[in-house]
Amino acid sequence: MPTSHLVAAMNEELAAAGHGLVGNGDLLRGVLAGCGDCIKILDLDGRLQFMSEGGKRVMEVEDFEALKGCPWPDFWAGEGNLQAIAALEEARAGRTARFRNAANTAKGTPRFWDVQVSPIFGSDGKPSHFLSISRDITDESKALQVLRENTERQQFLTQELTHRVKNTLTTVIALANQTFRGEVHREARAVYISRIKTLSDAYNVLTESSWSHGLVGHIVESALAPYRAGEDRFSIRGPDYAVKPNQALTLALALNELATNSMKYGSLSVPDGRVDIVWSADTECVFQFEWREAGGPPVTAPTQSGFGSRVIKSLLAEDFRGHVEHLFEPGGVICVLRVPKDVAIAN
Secondary structure, three states: OOHHHHHHHHHHHHHHHOOOOOOOHHHHHHHHHHOOOEEEEEOOOOEEEEEOHHHHHHOOOOOHHHOOOOEHHHHOOOHHHHHHHHHHHHHHOOOOEEEEEEEEOOOOOEEEEEEEEEEEEOOOOOEEEEEEEEEEOHHHHHHHHHHHHHHHHHHHHHHHHHHHHHHHHHHHHHHHHHHOOOHHHHHHHHHHHHHHHHHHHHHHHHHOOOOOOEEHHHHHHHHHHHHHOOOOOEEEEOOOOEEOHHHHHHHHHHHHHHHHHHHHOOHHHOOOOEEEEEEEOOOOEEEEEEEEEEOOOOOOOOOOOOHHHHHHHHHHHHHHOOEEEEEEEOOEEEEEEEEEOOOOOOO
C-alpha cells in the first residue's frame, strides 16, 4: 500500500478515536517519549538524524547533538557492525531488515538489542530515509544465556554420570564372570549378564534425552536388539510416547525377561514363532502396552515365581502405577500393562 494511503488510513482511525488527534504534535511527542524502544531516523548514508525521547532514555543519551550525524553502524562492533551495514543495504533496496546483537549505551552500559531497519519512502516512491527501531532485550538475552549454560552443564553431568554408571556395570559383569565360574553356573551367569547389559542399553536411550524421559519405541528396539538376529520375528508398532526414566528402565528389564523366556520356552524357540508388540492410549488408559506371542509350542504357567516374574508383574505395575496381566495361554504368552487415565506419566 502506498505511504499516502497508509497515512490517510491512520488519520481516519485517529479521527474516529477522538477529536483533535489528527496532526496533533503533542500526541506524536507523547508516543515517542513513552515508547521504551529507541526510535531513530537515519539518512541514506546511515548517519543518525533523530532519536526519540524514549530512545534517548534507554540509550542513556544526555546530549543528542554530540551524536547527530554520526554513522549509525559505528555504534556496533565486530559482527554487529557488519549486520548493521547489511541492514542498511536491505533498507536501500526497499526491504526491512532485522538482527540481534550487543552494543553499549552512550554511557558505556552493555546492552543487547533486537533491531529493525526499514525504508521511509519519499513522494517518488524511493527510500528517502531509514527508520531504525532498537528494543532492549538484555534481560531476555541473559536469561537465554543462563538457560544455555545450565543445559550444557546438565548434559555434561548426565554424560559423566552415565559414563560412570556404565563403568560400574562393566565392573559388575567382570565380577560376575570371576565369581560364577565354571559350566555349572553358565546359564545363570548368562541370564545375569543379559540383565545388566539391558540396563546399560537403557541408560544409553535415557542419555539421549538427558534423563528427562525415554521414548517407548527406542526402549523396545534397544531391549530386543540381542534377540532379533536379523530375523523379522517381531511386529512392533505404537506412537511416539515418552515415559519416566525409572519406567523406561523397568520396561527394558521386563522386555528382556519376556524375550529370554520366549527364546527358551515360547514362540522365539521355534522358527515360525512371532511376537506382536503394540502400545497405545485410549479413552480408558493413558498408556497400554501389550506383548503377545504366537506360533510357538504350547505353554504352561511356571510352578515357581522367579526374578523375571517379579519384574514383569510387580515392578512394572508399581513403577507405572498400573495393572499387569501375565497370562500363559496355550497359544502363547500374553503380557498386558494398563495404566489408567488418572495416572500421570512423562508423556
